[in-house]
Amino acid sequence: MYLAKSYTDQSSIQRKTFEIKNNDFRPAAMESALSFRPFVVHLKNMLKDQPSVKSEFYRYVISKFENEMTKGSAVMIRDSARYKELMELVYMILTPLATNEKEHFWALSTPIPDKIFFSTDGFYNFLTQQTSSGPDITISPVELYKNQQTQYLYRLILDRLYKIPTHAKNEVLYQYTDVTTNLPKSYSIYTDTRFIDIQPKGNLPQLDYKAMEPYLLEGADTAPLEELLPLRSFRFEGFSVITMIDVTAAQATEIIRGVLVNHEYHTCKNESVIQALKTLAGNDKIDFGLIPSFQINGKFVVAKAECSQSMVVEAAKKYGMTQQTFDTLVTEYFANPEMVVFNHLSKDSLSEHPLLKLLIAEGISSYALVPVFYNKTMAGILEVFSKDDVLLDDAIFSRLQTALPLIAQLLKYSTEEFDAKIETIIRDKFTPLQPSVQWKFNQAAWHYLEKSIGNTKIADIETVTFEKVHPLYGAIDIRNSTFERNRAVKEDIKNQLTLLTGTLSSLKKMIKMETAETLVCACDRWSSEINEYLSSADEIALNRFLDAEVNPFLNRIKIEYPVAKDIVDFYFAALDETAGMAFENRRKLESSLQLINTSVAGYIENAQKSLKSAYPFYFEKFRTDGIEYDMYIGQSMAPEKPFDEIYLKNLRLWQLTSMAEIARLTEKLLPQMEKPLRTTQMIFIHSNAININFRNDERRFDVEGAYNIRYEIIKKRIDKALVRDSRERLTQPGKIALVYFNDHEAEEYVEYISDLQEMGLLDNNLEYLELEELQGVIGLKALRIGVKHL
CATH class of the missing domain: 3.30.70 (Alpha-Beta Plaits)
Known part of the structure; x- marks a missing residue:
């Protein structure tokens, strides 16, 4: 917001005076005076309108100001150091007592902001740290050039003297790159104008609000206002209060939200999202990758063209990992998603695990997999990794929490787009366009063909648009379909376990084997657990038990003991999805x-x-x-x-x-x-x-x-x-x-x-x-x- 340089060098940082450069804009041409009179009036009004426990303190402050300012209300900027105690009283009243002055960016400036005459250590240090040559800095890109400064002054005039609301905020955004972290930082700079008094020199001209409205918008031309209300016709007295608030985290999440709203998450390959996550993490040496949860026929797949931002996907291609091995790793993770963190990886920490071998080969020192959920459903994976020796700890993951809902939405959108692509390919091959819109596509194709003829460049096909159409939406939903599906699964599993228990009991009578007894006990435990509650994790674990323990045992029994063949075959016949009793409720x-x-x-x-x-x-x-x-x-x-x-x-x-x-x-x-x-x-x-x-x-x-x-x-x-x-x-x-x-x-x-x-x-x-x-x-x-x- 300001271009500042040191004006006088006082003994205390809080009393440093900064002059704000204004290019060709000369606020000195207008009458302006630094004064504490509006502040004293404000305190007196508070005593009159809102008596409080601070009343005695306010009376003391008012008395202090009136005694000190005996020679008039105006203060020369060069003499501001003499009023250090008064300025500290202003700071004490306008800020919480527990505020840390080294972290609070707060300052007092002249009514037309051209000089800062008092600030906290934090404000001063912030300005001086932006350049290696001292406090002669440019805060960009929100400088108050002539038009912006003029708008600022006219908003004050119209609000105070004409009671015309302007809707524009006395707030701007300042962004820069931190030289320490090499990451963007964002500050909201707010100007409090409560203590500025504006007096017209002469009679105020009549103004029409509707006529003024176009000139109140941000960036509007102020020339007509300058003709109607010359700034030299007003006197500005008082001071402004400037506060800077760190909004880096909010801006970073806003960048991700903007990517979602504008559907840019494929066109930019998520680069702006990755940069925003780095900003939230506060470390440029940390990188990120995204893996959406794409599925084909219920199985998770990795579409490598869609996951170009994933480090592990790129590494798998680079080092020749087979698609089957990689898909197996992904399927296993999605089946049991949980945060996994590896720190201090190196070539010395050899591992046979395929994932760790990839990471070490790629030179990754720290790596984490963070499962991301959208409405309690797995939306994908966020990778967090670094080739430097960066410790991925709770502090970093805590800073990333605010972005996870947006990352979940981004991954969900990516999955929806992937599903839509599959669906539209099918629809394109098997379903023609409806006649109501076919004509528009014919027209677009003809225009494309015309542009392509004799043109060496590949022509862009125009977007088919229908404007001002009336939408109608309807939905016929099956009540409790999810509940009914879960109940059917549960009933079928109970029936299968009952049949399995009977099968194993029959085998026990024919063949004396301890394994059969162990499996019967396991079936009983599973039956009692299913009667209580069946989660998706339980279903996975049960299927693992059946596939890894029960089925191999029964197949071996059938081969080794032909007398048991009919009993075992009867059980396996029940597992047939098209006719078996183990799928009856689902069918x-x-x-x-x-x-x-x-x-x-x-x-x-x-x-x-x-x-x-x-x-x-x-x-x-x-x-x-x-x-x-x-x-x-x-x-x-x-x-x-x-x-x-x-x-x-x-x-x-x-x-x-x-x-x-x-x-x-x-x-x-x-x-x-x-x-x-x-x-x-x-x-x-x-x-x-x-x-x-x-x-x-x-x-x-x-x-x-x-x-x-x-x-x-x-x-x-x-x-x-x-x-x-x-x-x-x-x-x-x-x-x-x-x-x-x-x-x-x-x-x-x-x-x-x-x-x-x-x-x-x-x-x-x-x-x-x-x-x-x-x-x-x-x-x-x-x-x-x-x-x-x-």
């Missing part, structure tokens, strides 16, 4: 899920096809445990056909009607299900049009712009919404939930609900609900209405 559940999803998907496909004759729209559905879909309609999708709001209303009515029909359909399916499952129906009402782009890298449509992204975020979070002041889930079987923000958004749907009630589709139990706050989303409301079943 029944999957059969019920498949019945619901197939029926709902078929209904939606048939219903939405009949709508396309009215007006073109884009429709895309997604398969989860249930089915979600997005619809977009607007003029940009059919430029040759005039768009009318009636088409949007028809889609909205269809959406509500189809949800009622789907609720009826799934209820009718209950007698056919081997595992009875019920569905919930939800609609998200968004009245504002949005822009969508076709992302060429992912081959799918995505919303455009920060405001529109909020729409996507809300969609992903509302399925878990709760009714305000309760633990009740918004979505309920047999009902339709309609989520919205503003009451006017719901009015149209209330009319539709009334129509469908008259038709006998919906019950007369409409509820108006407020929802609990979601992460980053407040103010949501909902309608909920029951469906009449046949």
